Amino acid sequence: MTFLIQQTLLYAVPLMIVALAGVFAERSGIINLALEGIMIFGAFVGVLFVNLTQTLPVFADAKAAGNWVALQGYEILAMVVAALFGAIFSLLLSFASVNLKADQTIGGTALNLMAPALVLFLIRIIANQNTLQMNGDAASWFMLKNSLFGMKRTEKGNFLWETFVNKSYIATYVCILLFILLSILLYKTRFGLRLRSCGENPQASDSLGINVYKMRYAGTTISGALAGMGGFVYALTTANCASTGDVAGFGFLALAVMIFGNWKPLNIAGASLLFGLFKCIAAAYTSIDINGDGVYLLTEIGVSQHVYRMLPYIITLVVLAFTSKKSRAPKAEGIPYDKGQR
Amino acid sequence: MKHSLLEKEGTRSVLASIISILCGLLVGAVLILIMGLSNDTLGPTSAWEGIRLIFGGLFATGRNGAGALTFGFNPSNFGNMFFRATPLILVGLSVAVAYKTGLFNIGAPGQYLLGTAASLVIALGIPTTSVPAPVVWLLSFLGGVAAGALWGCIPGLVKAFLNINEVLACIMTNWIAANVVTWIFDGSVFRNTTEGTKTAYVYKTSVNGVQTAKMGLDKLFPGSQINGGILIAVVIAIGVYVLMSKTTLGYQLKACGSNRHAARYAGINDKRNIVLSMAIAGALSGAAASLYWLSGNTEFYWSTYQALPAIGFNGIPVALLASSNPIAVIFTGIFMSMLDIIGQQVTTLTAYNEYITDVIISVIVYMAAFSLLIKTFLAGRAKNKVGINVNAEPAPAAPPVSPEPGGEPPVQASPEKGGEEK
Known part of the structure; x- marks a missing residue:
């Protein structure tokens, strides 16, 4: 159960934060189809940042001394860098769709094509292969572990501790906090109302x-920052801090989550948990032991692994089929704003 | 009636495309320059070589004894260009047909994959000892087309009847297709098990003696993979042009794309037409897959559940550059495959890699997003220069009968999204 919740959170949180990124863009009237591309770019920048800076004395010493608080700060710093570059990358979209009144779907598609191409071009030159990784593994650098809190190897905390602290990443909680803060920004402030x-x-x-x-511009830039950060969080927590020019369709899945969540933060949180659960089942159904009796139920049913892998996408389609009648997109999204028009 | 060349819609489309292409190439060159100058191991010499290859890679013939790049007519490059253009043209047509009817077919990768699976299963599954090879080829081609069409129907159906945004439906069906295809080949008898070094590849269709006829083209371009597929692709492109511009069905499809509600008011069955246009688009993607894999010298990597074929997405720039004109798609398809060859040359001859061409393509798509702006700008210049350039050659004309002005893509994309109730 602990494993199931942890894994679900790992998948759900990037989805949630990227779906919120979609909300910020679409609520301001810009269709951000480029979420996938911005995620890829953000993941690359974050990983590159870690890759380049981890040999600096300040971080290397912190690692050697086991100063885990500093390492958590380092993780958050990398997230900020990824967010910053995600925001910069998204300016391409805002420039095309706000200033030049271009077709937003095509602009977004262009960014989706550009990000993996650019990232792979650079990775190939930097690393001489198709993957860019940090030196060492993400778990030993950034993961929160019982030993960090002075607990012994065999010692175990209670259920909540084991589920939400041991073997988790602080990035997950930063994202959840940001999600709450930004939802308040969008619904309870003057800026949000205007947006x-x-x-x-x-x-x-x-x-x-x-x-x-x-x-x-504000909506799309916030969107870009969140998507860039989400991309890095995805790479950090589920891909061992590696960038491969690919986030396995998470950006598109986030779009689906956003539409399923009806462009509302609370619904999106629920939807992303649901999708996270299915993603988690697809990735790790062989090791999910739901009630802890040592029986791996999902493997024993004997359904092909391919079915589990397809499940998130099929569910998306089915769910959209049921909710599409009720869903209500922002009215002016996708239409370039022209002052002369009425 | 004499028009300035710039006043013609078609000319403006072509010019806008050329400007986009030049911008793309320029960005690619600048990127190589920056990487070359900032990286000590690459240096300005290699940057200059990379830039020359970007603009003239098609004519690259390797390096001479002194290590300098040599250029000249390279039949293998040309032949491979036409070979790779075959699927690009067809996928481009797929996106173009959908675009003409107001739909954004981002589902081409999925349709392509399903077409691939059907073609390969038929081509490898029917033994040529009992059925003549040309018959198997034809069955396999038709099977690929049918599979693509069926897969294309799914986003069409959910769009027409459930009002789900086709972009999302296409993306979901892409990933479902990737898993379905992996499932089909996983554990099947079609896996290449004789060559131990190749994991997760399907046999070439030539193992069963099924391959597209060369039609003498290999004599023209010796040392390349070219076959008759390119001619079939051109014929299909002309067929699509006739269908879209000269028939009632084509008119109805385009009418639905321009304004679904007006079309229904005019007595056109809008739902049927949406499904039909996605089916045609899917069939074209399926045909692209069939012609590519039936060449007999290509091997399909079946464990594809984690990645979609890039060729499906490359149909989008092909169609955009051609302003969705089926005839122009032939040329933009060949252009895109030329970029592909350039990428290959860049990888083999310099320290850079083929992803530079993907960057170029993405810049071209980005520019195409505001091609309308470029066209308006060109139109503004035309007003200042009436009467000049009267005798220049006519541009590939936009289809004469067309509900939307000229042949341009419906940039006034419908504001509907995500199954919004209208």
Whole structure:
């Protein structure tokens, strides 16, 4: 059970934060199809940052001395760097769709093509292979472990401790915290209200003195930052801090989560947990022991592994089929804002 | 009636595409320059070689005794260019047909995969000892087309009847396809087990004696993989042009794309047409897969559940550059495969790698996103220069009968998203 919850969280949290990234863009009126590409780019930048800086004395010493607090700070710093570059990368999308009034679907597709190409081009030159990794493994550098808190090797905490602290990453909790804070920003502040108005009726917002272009830039940039960070968190927690120019369709899955969640943070959190669960089942069904009796139920049913791998995508389609009638996208999304239009 | 060349919609589309291409190549060159100058092991000399290959890689013939790059007519490069253009043209047509009918077919990779699976299973599964090889080839080709069409129907159906955004449905069906295809070949008899070094590859179809006829093209381009597939692709492209521009069905499909509600008001069955256009798009992607794998010298890596075939996505730039005009797709498809060859040459001859061409392609797509802006800009220049350049050659004309102005993609993309209730 502990294993199931932990693994689900590992998959659900990047999905959740990237889906929220989608919400920020779409609520401001820009369709961000480029989430996948920005994730790939963010993952690459984060991994590259760790790869380049981990030999610096300040971090290497912290590692040697077992100063885990400093290492957690290092992890968060890498997340910030990934977010920053994700935001910069997303400027390409905002520039095309806000200033040049380009087709947002094509612009997003372009970014989705650009990110893996650029990343693989650079990785091949930097690392002479198709994968860029940090030196050593992510678990020994960044994972929270019982031993860090002075517990003995055999000692075990209670259920909650084992589930949520031991063998988890602080990135997961930073993301959850950010998710909550940004949801409040979107729903309870003046900025959030203005941002959302630009996605519903930009002409009306403009007439009230809101700068629609700025708001759309803000929405897309926040979106880019979150997606970049989400990409790095994905690479760190599920891919052992390696960048391969690929995030296995997580960006697109996040889009589905966003639509399934009806562009609302709370629903998105629920939806991403559901998808995280299915992703987790697909990845690790052979080692899931639901009630702890040593029987690996999902393996024993004898269903092909391919079915489990397909499941998240099939569920998405089915769920969308049922919810699409009720779902309500921001009204003005995808339409370039033109001041002259009424 | 004399028009300035710039006033013609078709010319403007072609010019906009050329500008996009030049921007893409320029970005690629600049990227190589930056990497060359910032990296000591590469250096400016290799950067200069890389840049020359980006612009003239098609003509690269290797290095001479002194180690300098040599250029000249390279029949193997040309032949391989046409060979690789075959699937690109067909996938480009697939995206173009969908685009003409107002749908964004990002599902080409999935349709391509299903086409691949069906083709290979038929081509390898029917023994040529009992059935003549040409018949097996034809069955396999048709099987690939049918499989692609069926897979394309799924996003079409959910779009038409459940109002699910086709982009999302396509993406989901892509990943489902990747898993289905892996499942089909996992543990099957088609896996190449005789060559131990090759894990997770399917046999070449030539093992069963099934391969596309060369039609004498291998004499023209010796040392290349070329076969008759390119001619079939060109014929199909012309067929699609006729279908879309000269028939009632094509008119109905495009009418649905321009305005689904108006089309329904005019008595056109919009739901049927959405499904049909996705089916046609899927069939074209399936045909692309069939022609590529039936060549007899290509091997399919079946354990594909973690990655989608890049060729499916490359149909998007092919269609965009061609402004979704089926005839223009032939040329943009060949152009894209030229980039592919360039990438290959860059990888073999310099320290850079083939991903540079993917960067170039992505820049081209990015530029295509605001091709409308470029066209408007060109139109503005045309007004200042009326009467000049009257005798220049006519551009590949946009289809004469077309509900939307000219042959440009429907940039006024429908605001519908994610099954929004209209």
